[in-house]
Amino acid sequence: MKRMPQMFQRCKDDGSMALVCYLTAGYPDLGRSLEYLLAVDRAGADVIEIGVPFTDPVADGPIIQYTSDHAIRTGTRPNQVFELVRCLRAESDIPIVLMGYYNPIFAMGEGTFVTRAAEAGADGIIVADLPLEESAGMSRACRIKGLDMIQMVTRLTPPERMIIIARESTGYLYLVSRTGTTGKMTQIKPELRQLIGHTKHLAGRLPVVVGFGLSEFMQMQDLRMAGADGAIVGSALLKRMIEGVPPDKVGNYVTKLKQACGSKHH
Amino acid sequence: MSRKGRYGEYGGQYMPEILMPALQQLERVYQECKNDKLFQEELEWYHKHYGGRPTPLYYAKRLTESTGGAKIYLKREDLCHGGAHKFNNVMGQALVAKRMGKRHIIAETGAGQHGTATAMAAAVLGLEAEIFMGAEDVKRQKMNVFRMKLMGAKLHEVTTGSCTLKDAMNEALREWAASVETTYYMLGTAGGPHPYPEMVRDFQCVIGNEIRTQLKEMEGKLPDLLVACVGGGSNAIGTFYPFLKDKGVNMLGAEAAGYGIHTGVHSATLTAGTVGVLQGCKSYLLQDEDGMVKPAHSIAPGLDYPGVGPEHSYLKDIKRVVYEGITDEHALESFVTLSRQEGIIPALESAHAVWAGVNRARNMDRDQVVVITVSGRGDKDLEIVHSQGLIK
Numbered sequence: 001m002k003r004m005p006q007m008f009q010r011c012k013d014d015g016s017m018a019l020v021c022y023l024t025a026g027y028p029d030l031g032r033s034l035e036y037l038l039a040v041d042r043a044g045a046d047v048i049e050i051g052v053p054f055t056d057p058v059a060d061g062p063i064i065q066y067t068s069d070h071a072i073r074t075g076t077r078p079n080q081v082f083e084l085v086r087c088l089r090a091e092s093d094i095p096i097v098l099m100g101y102y103n104p105i106f107a108m109g110e111g112t113f114v115t116r117a118a119e120a121g122a123d124g125i126i127v128a129d130l131p132l133e134e135s136a137g138m139s140r141a142c143r144i145k146g147l148d149m150i151q152m153v154t155r156l157t158p159p160e161r162m163i164i165i166a167r168e169s170t171g172y173l174y175l176v177s178r179t180g181t182t183g184k185m186t187q188i189k190p191e192l193r194q195l196i197g198h199t200k201h202l203a204g205r206l207p208v209v210v211g212f213g214l215s216e217f218m219q220m221q222d223l224r225m226a227g228a229d230g231a232i233v234g235s236a237l238l239k240r241m242i243e244g245v246p247p248d249k250v251g252n253y254v255t256k257l258k259q260a261c262g263s264k265h266h
Numbered sequence: 267m268s269r270k271g272r273y274g275e276y277g278g279q280y281m282p283e284i285l286m287p288a289l290q291q292l293e294r295v296y297q298e299c300k301n302d303k304l305f306q307e308e309l310e311w312y313h314k315h316y317g318g319r320p321t322p323l324y325y326a327k328r329l330t331e332s333t334g335g336a337k338i339y340l341k342r343e344d345l346c347h348g349g350a351h352k353f354n355n356v357m358g359q360a361l362v363a364k365r366m367g368k369r370h371i372i373a374e375t376g377a378g379q380h381g382t383a384t385a386m387a388a389a390v391l392g393l394e395a396e397i398f399m400g401a402e403d404v405k406r407q408k409m410n411v412f413r414m415k416l417m418g419a420k421l422h423e424v425t426t427g428s429c430t431l432k433d434a435m436n437e438a439l440r441e442w443a444a445s446v447e448t449t450y451y452m453l454g455t456a457g458g459p460h461p462y463p464e465m466v467r468d469f470q471c472v473i474g475n476e477i478r479t480q481l482k483e484m485e486g487k488l489p490d491l492l493v494a495c496v497g498g499g500s501n502a503i504g505t506f507y508p509f510l511k512d513k514g515v516n517m518l519g520a521e522a523a524g525y526g527i528h529t530g531v532h533s534a535t536l537t538a539g540t541v542g543v544l545q546g547c548k549s550y551l552l553q554d555e556d557g558m559v560k561p562a563h564s565i566a567p568g569l570d571y572p573g574v575g576p577e578h579s580y581l582k583d584i585k586r587v588v589y590e591g592i593t594d595e596h597a598l599e600s601f602v603t604l605s606r607q608e609g610i611i612p613a614l615e616s617a618h619a620v621w622a623g624v625n626r627a628r629n630m631d632r633d634q635v636v637v638i639t640v641s642g643r644g645d646k647d648l649e650i651v652h653s654q655g656l657i658k
Contacts, residue, residue: 055559056432056544058439059282065426077556102280103543107557129280129543152283156446165283176284 003095003123004148004171007046008207008229016262017224018046020209021254022099022234024067025050025084026076027241033071034087035247040237041092043251044258048088049126049232052081052100059101059128063235066242078104078113082120089121097124097150097171105138114141124148124171132165139168150174155195159202166203172230173203175210193226200227220260233257271460274583276576279459280543285439288446293461295366300468305361312357316390317347319354319472323480323637328607329624336490336630338623341477341639343501344612350642351473351501352383356452358469360387363450370445372396373452374438376403376431376497377568377615378410379642380454385419395419398438402429403567409646428561431497431571435545455498456575459546463575470504477637478508485635491516493623494639495615496536496589497569499578501641506587507577516588519578520622522564523591533562534591535574536582549576565594565650566614568642592618600624601644602656613642614650 011018021040026033037048053068053076060068078100085096098117105113105127117125124147130138132151142149148171153162155178166173177192192210199208210223211232223231233254240250271277279289299305313319322342330338343351363371371393375381381397388395397419404411404423414421422441427433435458442451456466474492481489492509494502496519509515524532532538535550542551544559552560552572562572581587597614600621605611612620616639623638630636644651651657 054557055427056436058436058545059284059443061440069427072558077558079556103551103553103559104557106543106548107553107555128282129546131279131281131283131286133279133286154284156284156287158287161287 003093007095011046011229017220017228018207018209018230019044019254019258019261020047020049020211020230020232021045021237022049022051022232024064024071024238025052025081026071026074027067027238028070029074030076030080030084034084036241036250037084037088038091039247039251040254041088041094043254045094045254046230047095047097049097049099049234050081050085052078052098052104054101054104057101061235063238063242067238078108082116085117085120085122095123096121097126097148098122099126099128102127102130110137110141114138114145114147118145118147122147124150126150126152126174132161132168135168152176153199155191162199162202166206169206172207172209173199175199175208177210177212177214193222196223196226196228217256217260220257221262224262231261271464273577273580276548276579277460277463278548279546280548281459281546282443284443285446289459289461291366292362296362296461296465299362299365305365309358309361313472317353317357318345320476320480321345323477323484325484326608329604330627332607333624333627335632336627336634336636337632338627339481339635339637340610341473341505341637343473344610344616344640344643348379348383348386349645350379350383350613351470351504352380352454353386354472354504355454355466355469355500356380356383356387359452359465360391360393363393363452364391366450368448368450370394370396370449371452372398372438372441372449373454374398374431374434375454376400376434376570377566377613378403378407378414378646379568379613381419382410382413384452385414385417388419389417396422396441398422398424398434398441400428400430400434401425403431403434406650407567407646408649430562430567432545432559432562432573439545454500456500456503456577457498457545457547457549457573463547463577466500467503467507467577470500471507473501473504473639474506474508477505481635481637487635488512488515489637490514490630490634491518491623491626491636493518493520493619493626493636495520495569495619495641496574496578497522497533497571497615498573499575501639503575503577505639506581510586517586518622518626519587519589520592520618521589522566522569522618523593524563524565526593527591531563532591533564533569533571535572536578536589537591541579544573547576549574549579550582565597566618568613568615569618590622592621596621598651598654598656601647601651610640611644612640613644614647616641617644
């Protein structure tokens, strides 16, 4: 059985919600980036999303823009990201998802990118600017190499479109919890609760993972109550890293978030 | 076009899912507008009574004589309301926005001409405008900043990346994603995700259509060569598109070669770029081998962009249009020449086209006709030109 479905099964058995942690590859540099990834993994994350830096991240807020810019300046390119995945994979069996923008993938070639990602030990790919209309080639390349191609839906996605996207998506369905870019959201509104229910209904058996703007323990509990299969935390972790919080302390924060997700084991 | 929104392999809709429903709605409403006689009549009314269209096609006698070759005509988009061709696109899109019931408009701007035109259209139709402009451009195009503010637009100074047009567009896209249900995104060039390249081209085709009618009256023939500058490429596609099927009409797009292509400091996307995906479409792009977008440079802020509209990439590949890089130095030279010989101060962007056109005309016969689109006027550039020591 693959790592991703195994992980969701384990969470289900636990009665917990999966905690997905996003970190920008190469921030603050490649060496320390690995230390943070390992700390987040050990602290109880269920999935790690590794951001592949791009010069023009139109779907991201100021924190991910800043860390991406920084990582690019210190030499993080897709090949370095694969190396990072390889190092993490050598230490851990956690599901690893690469998340980025299409141009660096296009520049390398879809097939080559997916092959290298798979060889490095990644489990899935998310491309923020590759909607259903443009993703056939990547989906095919991922299918051939056994990687998940994770698609996104939002509260503005019409039901009939959501059904098609959920059918195309593998691994999980990424539900963007609000309009806007990545970053802070203070409270879970009743509409979001409704949106999660609606998305779960249309997604069938595919797990629904909620992202964009999550940072607080209360939100995790709310999301679990609303039926989400997972929650993504990114900017909140990177913000701490920018402030100079060391890997073990970021790890402590992740552990608390995971506790709020309802795990019995952490 | 092989499939919807594609020009050969170029174009497409490479956008986050959050914007896809809005793009599909825009596509639907725009198609309605395109086929609606009342919409077209209203747009024509604004062209004529508010915008000053048709703009003149002017025979540049002294420039022709000093060049000593083909007859040079200038399509005077600098005389369009606001001082540039940007009016054509903005007026069209503002009427589309109104039909969609969106009263809040956002736009990116480089030289400030598109921002100014957006502020204008918002004022006259009673809409709200919010303009995103790179900090570098705010500094070098002060006059347009004042104009936008005066007409009631809200200005966002963008301080990310290279602080120019590309970064302003990233920021405008982010703002659009955050407020897409109530906001209309007024894209300024024939680029970005479908349907923008097609819609902006259609609105700019008024330039080429007028050239056809006017030149027929004056010369009784079609032009032998059309020349326009290409940043994103909206004035160029508007000039070229109506003539694409006329085999005898040659076309030349003038890109910004900055300090020279060989220096790597330029914005000559089609001449020196490679195929990639940026800000919604597949097109030629200035990028490194890892797909990281490289900063562009041009003395003309409106050309200072590492991408280009997808239809130009297609026209380059099928060799229907020739694209050529013109340096900062040559553009400045034409800026002065046109001012001295014809009393027309062109925008620095347009000065690239003037240099390219004059250079070609020199080697053509006297009975041939070159039409150069002067996309805008140069008042906004006086400070830049002065700092180069060219105004004594």
